[in-house]
Amino acid sequence: MTASKKPALDRSAAPRRMQLRYGFNEIDAWWHVGLGEYRDKIRRRLRLMDTQVMRIFVFDKPVPDPVLEWPLFAAYVQAVLDAGARPMITFAKFHPPHDDPRNLRTYVARSTDIVWGCIEQWGGETVRDWYWCVWNEPNNFPVGGGLSFPRYRHIYEAVAGEIHGLLKPYLGGRKARIGGPALCGFQPYWLDWVSGLVNEVDDALVGFVSWHMYGDWRPVVPSASIGVDLNGSPDAPMGAEYEALLMSQTPEYEARARAVARVLHGRDILNVCGELNTVVHHDHAYVGGLNQNAFGAAYYASALIHLLRGGADLEMRWVATDNDDAYGLISMKGEDTPAGLAKQLFAQHVRHGDWVRFPGYRPDTPNVDAVVAWCDSGRLSGVFVNTGSEPCLLTVADWDEGLLACTEVLRVDTSTGNGVIREPFTGTVRLNGYGVAVVSNAAIEPEVD
Numbered sequence: 001m002t003a004s005k006k007p008a009l010d011r012s013a014a015p016r017r018m019q020l021r022y023g024f025n026e027i028d029a030w031w032h033v034g035l036g037e038y039r040d041k042i043r044r045r046l047r048l049m050d051t052q053v054m055r056i057f058v059f060d061k062p063v064p065d066p067v068l069e070w071p072l073f074a075a076y077v078q079a080v081l082d083a084g085a086r087p088m089i090t091f092a093k094f095h096p097p098h099d100d101p102r103n104l105r106t107y108v109a110r111s112t113d114i115v116w117g118c119i120e121q122w123g124g125e126t127v128r129d130w131y132w133c134v135w136n137e138p139n140n141f142p143v144g145g146g147l148s149f150p151r152y153r154h155i156y157e158a159v160a161g162e163i164h165g166l167l168k169p170y171l172g173g174r175k176a177r178i179g180g181p182a183l184c185g186f187q188p189y190w191l192d193w194v195s196g197l198v199n200e201v202d203d204a205l206v207g208f209v210s211w212h213m214y215g216d217w218r219p220v221v222p223s224a225s226i227g228v229d230l231n232g233s234p235d236a237p238m239g240a241e242y243e244a245l246l247m248s249q250t251p252e253y254e255a256r257a258r259a260v261a262r263v264l265h266g267r268d269i270l271n272v273c274g275e276l277n278t279v280v281h282h283d284h285a286y287v288g289g290l291n292q293n294a295f296g297a298a299y300y301a302s303a304l305i306h307l308l309r310g311g312a313d314l315e316m317r318w319v320a321t322d323n324d325d326a327y328g329l330i331s332m333k334g335e336d337t338p339a340g341l342a343k344q345l346f347a348q349h350v351r352h353g354d355w356v357r358f359p360g361y362r363p364d365t366p367n368v369d370a371v372v373a374w375c376d377s378g379r380l381s382g383v384f385v386n387t388g389s390e391p392c393l394l395t396v397a398d399w400d401e402g403l404l405a406c407t408e409v410l411r412v413d414t415s416t417g418n419g420v421i422r423e424p425f426t427g428t429v430r431l432n433g434y435g436v437a438v439v440s441n442a443a444i445e446p447e448v449d
Helices: 030-034 039-046 070-082 101-122 149-173 190-202 241-247 253-266 294-310 337-350 401-405
Strands: 020-025 052-060 086-091 131-134 177-184 208-216 270-279 316-317 356-357 368-374 380-384 392-395 408-413 421-424 428-431 435-440
Touching: 030 039, 030 070, 039 052, 039 337, 052 070, 052 131, 052 316, 070 086, 070 101, 086 101, 101 149, 131 149, 149 177, 149 190, 177 190, 177 270, 190 208, 190 253, 208 241, 208 253, 241 294, 253 270, 253 294, 270 294, 294 316, 294 337, 294 368, 294 380, 294 408, 294 435, 316 401, 337 380, 337 408, 337 435, 380 401, 380 428, 408 428, 428 435
Parallel strands: 020 052, 020 316, 052 086, 086 131, 131 177, 177 208, 208 270, 270 316
Antiparallel strands: 356 368, 368 380, 380 435, 392 428, 408 421, 408 435
């Protein structure tokens, strides 16, 4: 008997409006964005990537103290506004004991003083549209103190209630975008926190929920070779095996976004992927370039497609500008990485409010993710991501015949170095290993200085 052929998985869907907005965390390099020599260049890069929200911290990280150093903090916030974005001010944490009423009163007072100061400086009609995040990774002991959810909820309600009271005179029927918990996605039962926040807290006090996801936290080299203690966890596989393992995680962004969207169904609460990147670490030896090179470009673009598919409202990559570390898309001098160029390509051709559809999975090119975007005025683009290390040649009509009306290809991959190749479109697209290609009838080439 002849074995039946397994049918191709059809992941196509009816067109829908693109609801995802683009954003970044901007933390350790705040000086370079706010006051540094290359600040104008960095901000221009952020605008080119259609950055609409930028997350900044207080009470944690090496950032200005908004009480003792208000002028520096104000410059930090103003830099976000000058980049065309809205701030997401994150009241990161306070020191334990977390059940001490005096500590909580101090935290609430410090947080509300910042909101009051922002209203005084920029006006309530501006500040009402900002985002306010209570805590950072409360479910992660080293980062956020390892709170229980009931303890976090008590803290959240105390802070959010006071913030809402300050913003209420300016809201005019809008919902205040107060939220959290900015969850560590490596921890179990993280989704319980989302459910608890939206079901146990007054709806008026919850404007968004935030969750984080990275590909892995282990180094790309043997941990002993760089003196890292994995606390009993195994070393990651090396080389191509590790790259394949990391890239296999990108569909999880869709699954998580979809899970959160189901918990939020019917509510005016935004679904925010508040941190994403490939490997969690600042050190180049630890990460091996995988956050910033062509691999990082493909990982990020694939994650964006899956977040689009899953119904996320906002993505915020960690981070925008590097402080001479292994995270950022942009250097302290405003120079792009391959991953930064890929973000420009993606953001300029798949825009908030566009119509989008996702061509069906093709067994002959299992490592390719794709999205087609168009607007009512006629702009049309297709983004193709090669998540595999081998070159691939795509016949674009197999994915979407409408794309044959396109005229140009823009491509960044393992063969293009720190640049983008612009080519006439003749019906096919070649990606040389990991990379991103855009075919468009209105191609916008990334700006490279």
